Amino acid sequence: MKENYRTISNTSSICPICMKRLPARRELKGRDVFLVKECSEHGSFETILWKGSPESIDYQGWARPKIPSRPKLSFTEVQRGCPFDCGLCSEHRQHSCTVLLEITKRCNLGCAFCFADAGTKKLPDPDLEVIKGWFERVLLAGGPYNIQLSGGEPSLRDDLPEIIKLGKSLGFNFIQLNTNGIRLAEDPDFVKKCKIAGLTSIFLQFDGTEDDIYKSLRGRPLLNLKKKALERCVEYNIGVVLVPTLVPGVNVHNIGAIIDLALNYLPTVRGVHFQPVSYFGRYPEPPADNDRITIPEVIREIEVQSKGLINKESFKPPGCENALCSFHGNFILMPEGELRPWTKHEGCCGKVEKAEEGAAKARNFVAKYWSAPEKLGVSLGAGGGAFSLWDSFIERTRTHSFSISGMAFQDAWNLDIERLKDCCIHVMSPEGGLIPFCAYNLTNSKGQPLYR
Secondary structure, three states, X not given: OOOOOEEEEEEEEEOOOOOOEEEEEEXXXXXXEEEEEEEOOOEEEEEEEEOOOOOOOOHHHHOOOOEOOOOOOOOOOOOXXXXXXXXXXXXXXXXXXXXXXXXXOOOOOOOOOEOOOOOOOOOOOOOHHHHHHHHHHHHHOOOOOEEEEEOOOHHHOOOHHHHHHHHHHOOOOOEEEEEOOHHHHHOHHHHHHHHHHOOOEEEEEOOOOOXXXXXXXXXXXXXXXXXXXXXXXHXXXXXXXXXXXXXXXXXXXXXXXXXXXXXXXXXXXXXXXXXXXXXXXXXXXXXXXHHOOOXXXXXXXXHHHOOOOOOHHHOEOXXXXXXXXXXXXXXXXXXXXXXXXXXXXXXHHOOOOEHHHHHHHHHHHHHHHOOOOOOOOOOOOOOOHHHHHHHHHHHHHHHOEEEEEEEOOXXXXXXXXXXXXXXXXXXXXXXXXXXXXXXXXXXXXXXXXXXX
């Protein structure tokens, strides 16, 4: 252990070169927390997990335990141990909140950063019968859970409305599309068909409000297309969550502007879900610590760049996934422009003792508040007295609720197996296994996958 480091706790990880499972330690140096591990063949590795400052959120205060809940049905047996037996196995400690179905490997972008390394291999799309089997597999595992249709770029499938309709017919009430938005911008009739089929929500790749950001991360200027996609969702009343991948030196300075733009599209835009860059799938080169941004840094940037509109005390750890994986804050946009935090943090943020209860609350929160609100006709602020003010506030919880959240996915350098066991975002593998997102996308230093 290096000088001035103090061990907080022990865990397990993997070697980023050979992917062998290794003992690991969470080490505190000053206000920063690092994951430290040694491979007998490839040497020592040290990766930043939590970058603190005098006014930042305390790592040990943020982390909190919960009572594990095992999968209702395990599809795989424990043989080699986590992360090598995912499916889910009986040692996993959390139920599903959202299940991703990757319905194509095709893509119409060539992004510098891509979880799926999409578009590099010419593979056929799974047909409707295969996808039906995936839906049925999720039901067998204890669903219906929330579904996210992903890829590749899933909007490249002309039969996407049929896939949505199929999921709805099998009892999946929340179906979200994970998309770069290009086809939504260019094909309004396609958006209409998806809406009619039952599409609930759009998870829209949205890295910033400047085209230089898109040129760096996505290879071309895309801002106008992103705005056109948002206008289509306004037109057809489909709820949208903006999803920026945060890369230091590229778009961290733009966090406040992204939130401002999102608020201008409320109530169609339901929130912003920040994803600090992780290094698996496709990325330019292996990371140094200054290539990462950690949860307290993101929250600090939100507070600073919002110029006092948002306070860091408004954010809480999740009750579903491991507390060190994410943050979440729920707000109401008031008529005078104030973002008022909810006194009770619903869904992902309430104090939850049991993991299963946290997963259920997270599913319900996402399904309720990431969907477009019903168009209601109550006049805000009409009348007088405390009762009408309360009515106005209740009305705005339906039409002007807004979430700001973030999830720090793990890669081969910072993988903490204790966190992985608590994952509630699962990917349906082609073989029918439910695999935690970070395990499914895990690649070594040469880009070789563990599961893909």
